Amino acid sequence: MTALDDAIDQLRRHRGISRVGDPEIVGGGDGGWLVEIDIPVELPSRARAAGVSATGVKSVETCTLAFNRWPLRAPKPYLRSDFPRDLPHINPHREGSPVPPCVFEGSLDELLHRLGLDAVIDQIIDWLGKAAGGTLIDLSQGWEPTRRDSCPSTVEFSAERLIAATPADGAVLTTAASYVTVGDGMYCRVQPELTPQAHVPFTQELRGKPERQFGAGLFPAFIARAAAIDDQFPVIGKYQPDTVVDLTSLLDLAGALGIDRTALDTALSDYYRASVFGLVQNYKSWQKGLLALVVLVVKRPARLVGSEGRDVEVLPYVIRYDIDPTSAFKFTSSVHAAFHSHAVSPELLARTSGLPQAVTQAKAVLIGCGSLGSKIGMHLARAGIGQQTFVDNEVMSPHNFARHALLEDERTLVPYKAEQMRVALERLSHLDAKAYDLDAVDLFRNDQKFAEVVPADAALIIETTASLQVLIAASVSAVLTASQVRLARAALFGQGRCAVLILEAEGRKARVDDITAFLFELCRWLPALRAGMAGTSSDPRKVFVGDNCRSLTTPMADSLISRSASMVAMQTQQWISDGKPSSGQLCVGVSDPSNIGSSWKVFEAGETTVLDIPDDGGWQIRVLAHVAHAIDEDARRWGRLETGGALVGRVSYEARTITIAGMVAAPPDSVRSEAAFILGTQGLAQTLTEAHAASVGHLMFVGTWHSHPMGGNHSGIDKNTLRKIATDGRGLPAVSLVWTPQGLICAVDRW
Template identity: 25%
Template sequence: MELIDWGEIVPAIPNEPGQARLREILQACMAHPDFDVVELRRIDGSPDYFAVIVDAGDGAVVPGNLVGIRRRERLALTYRSGAEMPPEVRALRRDFPDTLHQNGVESGQPRSLCLYEPSWTTVERSWTPQAHLRQLLRWLEKTADGTLHEGDQALEQLFFSTGEQVVVPAELGRPGGGKTGPLRVTCTVMAGNRGTMIVERLDGTSPTHPGLDLLQITLAPISHLPIQGPPHTLAELEARLQAMGTSLFPSMLEVMRTHGKGGITLAPSEPPRRVLLLASIPRVHEGQVQRIDVRGFILEIDLARLGMALGVLQLQGNKAYSFQILSPDTTPLLPTEHRWREYKLYPVDVRFSPDRALAQAISGVSATEAEFRGVLAGTGALGSVMAELWSREGWGQWDLVDPDTLEPHNPIRHVGVFRDVGQAKAELVRARIDALLDTPGPQGAAIVARANAVQCAEVEAALLRAQLLVDATTTIDVPRDLSEREGPRIASAFLTPSGLAAVLLLEDDARAIRVSSLEAQYYRALLQQPWGRHHLDSVQPLRVGGGCRDRSFVLSDELIHLHAAQLARRIRRGVAEPGAQIAVWSLDDATGEVTCESMLPAPTRSVQCGAWQVRWDAALEAQLEAARRAAFPTETGGVLVGVIDHKLRTIHLVDGWLAPADSQADESGFTRGKLNVLEAVQECRRLTRDMVGYVGEWHSHPPGLANTPSMMDVELLATLTLQLSADGVPAVMAIAGENGLGVTLGQVLTFAPDLAP
């Protein structure tokens, strides 16, 4: 067999520290029955390196295989410390076949076998010379029988990496991804010696790269091929493409002729202008286009001169135009000139910009679940981080609603920076998240208003087109107001004042249990469960301005990000389920442990009492019924606490307490005692930060009696109503009877006197 004479023979591998690994490979070959050491060679390089030349084969290669791998192959084994993949195997047989899983090499050099898929930083942790030889034999066997490349494995690249790269819109690499429209090179970003060119969609604001013109073409499809070494001229590129079954032509001529219809200005010699050639090549696997490979090349010539060298442009003044002797839609199939063949070029790596589809794939987000319109109310510390997280995942298209501007202290725990101070939070967060991915146009509106300002046309329009509203305002007015109206499903998320806990209230998809009812049920769990003892505690607020309201909680940005990530993920996963949710996550700051308390939301009950609507839930009703039955045959009762909203004229019953120890009860009546009641009401207000307070009384009726109030009950309600009227609030009487919970409201009505003479 004809061999490539690679390097020069040497008697030994130098006894130097840098050659220790290669000497180990030599020893492993000498000890292995399937490797015969032929000689040692020094290979020219920077610096020179050495190779162990062997004949290798373990008999596993099928004789006469179609690939062309022989049972014994002459190979060169090298090890170069500092290389991207230090151990390398070269095939010295001159007619060694083109196969999959080869590294790119220069023309005329021995083919390089690609033995490892992971990077060397991973491989070296388990690499040994003996394992290396075993992997080499496996490569020969599996390549020969065609099983090295699995059927569902991705198609390989056409040319190996050169280090320089260009980033193009992701649609270019997606079969059926649609047209991107006109593109242009906008800038080059340098990091050390590495340059990254950015190609963007053409719009009125796109800058133009001062030294590069873009030429974008599409070639005929190809299938699997080994990775190739880089071409150095346009002629070499065309020859390699033809060997793959495709060609630059006529696509390059057609595109060049289109460019030339309006004239292309001839570039001056200094500074030189070059062409970035982007060639889209459909890759076919089992008859289907699996992906679009986009290959990039820098041509050392300007666009006008390239067109003239191809024979499709002619110079008129200082511009090159398409030949007028051809009809506008006529393009030659091949170049009519030959000067183009010598133009130098070099490949650049093409990477695709991160768009929503890639973000969803990398984040494990279902594309079907991610395509919805949402409103994010509140783009402060918590809301801005959640907006950024969801945007990085490509989840939802969000209208951002917030009335506030970024205050000087806000950047400490906000995605905005000091230079953003004074800007509307909704607008600066909108600009930030729109810039995260390469997605044309804004992905939603920025509305500087309160989310419950439904008289604002922009807010109303956003709510009408939304399927989900996330409330991150840390207010009570926005979720309560929007809970009263028809509209999108609501998720309310907030952190406690200490920042050590986060809360999620999520409506069911039918909105049968509204967020205002979930708020009341959350308060009941807080009052009844041990985790609620210090749940809403806080340290003394810090003054951040001269106004009486210019105070801020002492709360680190670490806690914002910790809980924002938890809430963002729980909301994303929660809305995929139909049911309502109440969940609280609490951080043990000493250990870092986060515990979750979940409460099963109960259906809402309500009754309209004049101008007021009283609401409670099935779980509270069951709780009072259980207390009623436990007291049989006597009556029982206790204090009712709840949430009163005077603007909405709603009363949410939160909890009904058991009878105090000094209460009096028999089969015909119940008189609530006073022992520890005042202290319990005060503690209730403390635990809920004055959200829940005394709203009235409840008592039970014995077996067989309904929940309608007796005359004695009416007299008691009248007394209670007069007492509470001093604070301007109505009084609630709830009766647990044979037919469920009955609710009666007492209110003192005043009438303005007629002052007319």
Template identity: 30%
Template sequence: MSNIESKQFSFLKGINSEIQRGITLIRSHPSVNEILEVRLNTEDNSVDAVVAVQLGLPNKWMAEGKSPNGVSAIEAVTFSFPQSFPIHAPIVKLRADFDRSLAHVNPGSPEEAVLPCIYDGDINELLLFQGLLAIVDKYLPENVTDVGSLRERAKEFGCNKNFERAFSFLQQRLKWLDSKNATFPIAVILCVRRPFHLIGESSEIELVPYILEVGAPQLLAKDDKTPVWSAVHKYAITPQLLQTFSGERQLPENQDIVLIGCGSLGSKIAIHMARSGIAPSIVVDHKNLSPHNAARHALLPEAINKDSTWFGSKARATALAIKGLGQDSSYFDADVTQAVHDSKLLKKLFPRKAWAVINTTASLTVREALAAIEAKKLPLRVIETSLFAEGKVGLMTIEGPGRNPNSVDLIAQAYELIRVSEKLRNAVFVAEDSTSYHVTGQGCGSRTMIISDARISMLAAPMATGISKMLAKGLPSTSGRILLGAVDEDDIGLSWTPVDVPPFHVVPINDDSSWTVRISEPAHQKILKDCANYPNVETGGILVGRIFQTQQAFVVTDVLPAPENSQRSRFEFVLGTSGNMLEKYLSSCNGALYCLGTWHSHLTDSGASNQDLQTAKKIANSRTLPSVLLIRTPVKYYAVSASIF
């Protein structure tokens, strides 16, 4: 039986109530036989509670009172409570002569109490999260303290030959040098082959690292008594490590991501992705950092010479930050809009094997330039991110397969979604421009949206999350997508609404023109429904949306019904003018969407008549903006315009 004798205990004066409760709680644990002793340490006012813990040895060892290596059936375990308990957890100690060859024993002097490693993490956090019993419930016990014991350990691991060979080689190299009594640290890593893969690893090799101080010409100042310290093995920063801790899947090889825009929003999305191990492999921005960017940029100015160093390329700075996170990223200080007419630049910026392009610039020019590049020249789908209304609204659009719908289709459709939502409409379509000019130095300034770093992060984080989700599961397979994020009235909550956008119906104008009409699916369905309602006469209505000059496209987002005084017959449709429906529509979106022209039906599959051509000329002469006349037949669409050449 154990030689531990039962002793009565009582709480001494000076032991606070929190520690008393902790000791009482330990006593209630089913593996605790009794509290053997409670003592107050006068040096630091810590309180030691010596506890008899029944280990549950096998019956044979239980009968003998201990295991072959000397572990008793009932062990005395000391819980040393600091006065700061329960903010700080007690230290658990075993007797000094406890077998140090067991696993999970922290290194220490043979004369001192054994300190077992009882929890993989911060024990103070464990205490506050699960309580004291979580600490009492588990304790598992390295006794390498000098070169002599390190040699023995290497022998036990079967590493002694290589260990001695390495030390001999090092001794030979250092004997011709003189460190003048100074020492320097070296690492010794024993590579131990285990019978199975280590837990959480794909290898059966365990790395057991140590640190010791060596000198020259004498390698070991105290020979085998030279102190040795256990070290901790940490992984390097790699994409795999970051992906593991972020819950991300590893990207296939050559799956490049191109990010355009390394400003406030773009840098945050780039760094979020980099920290997840899925950093953009190409970053593009032709602008330089400026001191005012420090207010909202994901990167931080250096503490030393911050005012003189915060002027370089945004793209280069972002690429260097990504490199610091163990990933390679090429940077280009290029104007993306030049790629429309520069095939060499296009190939350099957008590798054909890349996964997608992320446009974070909020630039109308960049958006239209990318949309103007044919899908066969730029097959990569574009994901666009932007903020509106001083950060009250976030928008992310994802182009569809074959880049239909493309970014300009989607921004126009997003305006329509915003228009029909009272909350979004009141935030976005206001009379005042949310961007304004702000001085950044004498004679210098920037047109920007005033918005806090926290607000940008609030919207950038879910955007980055959405992108990583698509990386894992794939881009939308049959459509484009719009995601609208709206910040709640309390400025804390945030809700996102996804809307899948089917491909647009593309109709060439005047047959030989490069211009097209791009009709959204909702508008197309309204036209079909109106034709079905009037199968025996021509009918029609008003086209609304936006014109994109660079892409040479009329993008139709909606169709307004014909006014009440419109005239329908088998051979003609005359659009009425009664009411103020169009004015109401324009005011509901502050002119972001507007009239593009008209549409009408033909009862047979016929193109534009002479009367249609005359009507197109009449409309063109009455408007400053280009206009289009769309014809729907039972089979297809035709489009004519006298405004384009």
């Protein structure tokens, strides 16, 4: 039994079919068959006696199924040639030919292979029932655009720009378009400026191999709509059958849509004569025919389905003139409907990405346009977030192309990475992108440069340099502190196994250096994070890419960086689109070395307690929120007894900042009393060494803390203890932190 026999048996078992005809072979050896099926249609009660609905659908409709390349392709349904054609969801066809309904929003082939032949038939039955009841479309849901499901040509332009450029007085707008022929159709692009031109000369150049030649060149686009009356365009609320096949039927449709048929006919006739009898090219060389594009613009009674807020439809058609080689005055014309493709624009990118249009107005500053930064920038740009400012003073080097988002392009003469990113975004239609050849450290230190580069209403600054110098400059930046724009920092660790994204809290209540210290504190308690941060070795491996020791990089596959960049971009995109939390955020993506998957976790960083200490020349002590909370809990738990422990953190001499990121519990030989707390020594050195190692070498012992339940400043004993710790620290500053019911107080000493 053949595959077609199986299909016919299945049709005969379908309860919604009353008759299945014998297959009729068509197309010679092409393997095609036509099979008629009768489908009883549920008519509205008031139409059952007459046997036909008000919309012209009969109680039993015969549908012809065209099987071609079965079972790989689904059968195409066709209804009788006199079936009502002024209904929505009907595909373009020749007048007098069988009517092809559009019964499924998507590919029938995919429906067939997903749910089977019965599902295809169910769609046809459902379509006929809705056609009989006049419910194929509900205007409250929008106007169904004219079907363009199987068009040989594609036309690219911005519908919004084209509509705005079309004359309101009914005149035909002539503008230029470029094209390449593709099989029986073409792909063409209307110039985005839509500049009116009195005459656009037709050109055609044959390209490609002899066996697969295609035509390419320029031709005109004729754009027409009905004239406005009292500043209002006429509304066409009736579905017109798309039966355009030649010039006559095209002009007939234009007239039915209220468009000046004579004006359009005159424009096309003038174009034909100017092209054939002009001196630009010999028409006998046009092997692909003389071509033109016509776009009819129509106002509908409701917004178009799939087009946000737009109630104007655009209908593109491609005209081909085949000129008689014996006489330029003789020709035949064929016209077919073309598929409209929106020109790339920020709005299209956002819509395609499922983001609100508001993101196209969001501004972002990307500092660092290397492998990670370039990929983040391009991800955001392709999501419609194109008002980006790029900052990078490095030039592209050949080895950069192993992992950079951009490819080498001879058209980009400027070598700086920032400028190349700006050019790339411009090609994605983001015309407001900017580039600065500027050192990030200078940016954070210079008020004037910061004001020039960073828009006051920017949604985010994203720093991706992986430079510790930049991290420090950003941490202590006074201009950044005064700004309302928040800073995020993205970096990769452990040869790319760990992706980290940090977002500062509002008002810098948790700074980027605070949250970086928090990251390494978490490594002490999360083994998977620690392993990811450490990678395969304690030091990044180096690879030389030039003839000098300055040319080195960390070996890392492009796909690995892309994985991390996509997670970072998704998170920043969410912050830009949906809003940023007020608290600081630490986002970490850790890959499992045994597979290619990666997790993504978000930790909240609370407000940092800041203590400015004049001791030892002046230090700023920054106590992370979780440390301050743990100290408070422990002090209150012991009540009137003084308690305490050791502190681990990070010392920055450049910023004269000591960040307290974690604690080590008091050893068991510690002594707690109402008069004093004596920190024990049993196992303390070993515990501090383990804390240092578990934090991937980032955190170290920075001092101690203890409580004063009755309040009061550092006692003489406290100061002597601090001096002893500072002496043992061999020049490192030491912290003595005291908890009181009124808050934390601190002292710093160094020997």
